[in-house]
Amino acid sequence: MSDTAPVYPPATVKCLVWDLDNTLWRGTLLEDEDVVLPDAVREVIVGLDARGILQSVCSRNSHDHAWARLRALGVADYFVVPEIGWGRKSDAVRRITEQLDFAPATIAFIDDQPAERAEVAHHLPEVRCYPAEDAVKLLGLPEFSPRSVTVDSRQRRTMYQAGFRRTDEQARHTGSHEDFLRSLEMVMSIGRATDDELTRVEELTLRTSQMNATGVHYPDEALRALLAHPGHEVLVTTLEDRFGPHGAVGVVLLEKHARAWHLRLLATSCRVVAFGVGTILLNWLADQAARAGVHLLADFRATGRNRMMEIAYRFAGLDDRPCDCRGGVSGGSGGSGEDVQLLHLVAGRRDAPTTVRLIAPDLTDPAPAGAGLPDSARRPGPVG
Secondary structure, eight states, rough: SSSSSSOSSSOOSEEEOOOOBBBTBBBBBTTTTTTTTTTHHHHHHHHHHTTTTTTEEEESSSSHHHHHHHHHHTOOGOSOOOESSSSOOHHHHHHHHHTTOGGGGEEEEEEEEEHHHHHHHHOOSSSEEEEGGGGGGGGGGGGGSOOOOHHHHTTTHHHHHHHHHHHHHHHHHSSSSHHHHHHHHHEEEEEOGGGGGHHHHHHHHHHHTTBBBSSSOOHHHHHOOOOOOTTTEEEEEEEEEHHHHHHHHEEEEEEOOEEEEEEEEEEEEEEGGGGGGHHHHHHHHHHHHHTEEETTEEEEOOOOOOOHHHHHHHHHTOOOOGGGGGGTTOGGGGGOOOTTTEEEOOOOOOOOOOEEEEEEOOOTTTOOTTTOOOGGGGOOOOOO
16 A cells, blocks of 8 residues: 555556665665566566556666666566666656656655655655555556556557657757658658547547647547548557657547538647647648648637647648638537637648658548448447
């Protein structure tokens, strides 16, 4: 049980920070070179990783000595931004929190020493602290059990590790930002969402605020209704480069009308703003609309946090001017109300991006209703 009482219901832990001596392994490394990692603890490490919960290390040891032992035990790769040294553990946990850019309330700390847990709890009261004997119980606790585990969740650690390598490379790069982006050898894939990807799409609409054009959250049932409804496209965008995957980074909800395509939602991850994902998506949509001979309409609602998305829409050429194509298309994603603007663009052909290889479907070739769903789920339904 945590030394610090969690809020009810407990928020999901995003990173668990392990002490090493007599916590992760049995014994003290300075006294015994052959400290042992119990099988039950190994199962917890692997299990948390599979759920998308990051793990780090905070230990009073020689870094090289301890890291070599973690490698010998076959678990070093499971830990990000380790803090192994001789300072206060609260300072080390704070540095881990800052490097990951996580809120302290999403961090957990486990240590066999009550004094160490008390020191961390005193300086970082939002961090949840657990005694070492609770290690084997963690997989059964609600705060270590995310509501859903997506494809991206299962590769979250590798995405973060790739991100750190990417950041280091950028710091060393001496050319222009555009040259750096080309050096990444990025591949951006846009595809019609499948049944397995709906949770990833829902998660993006929920978590993305700065780069969400309307701020509307589409729950799973609403996305399934859209997938099964003729004339709608639910598109998910993924990105990878030579360092590794970024995972799902964008979602497009599009409704096709005879004279205009209605972009009900564009949301992209804040993690990829610097890579121009939103602009690439908008240019691709404009080009597809031009190929289809239709205008592009887009919902936008200012939320106080999505100013960058408004700039992207305006820069792409979307504006408020009247047009007959607006007839029959009502603004307002998900029934958001009168504060939703319906922006307009006379679509024209756009050049392909120069910093990324784009793999995308031809939207002028309509997909059958429910293309991303199994046959049993392909049935028209109300659109939320």
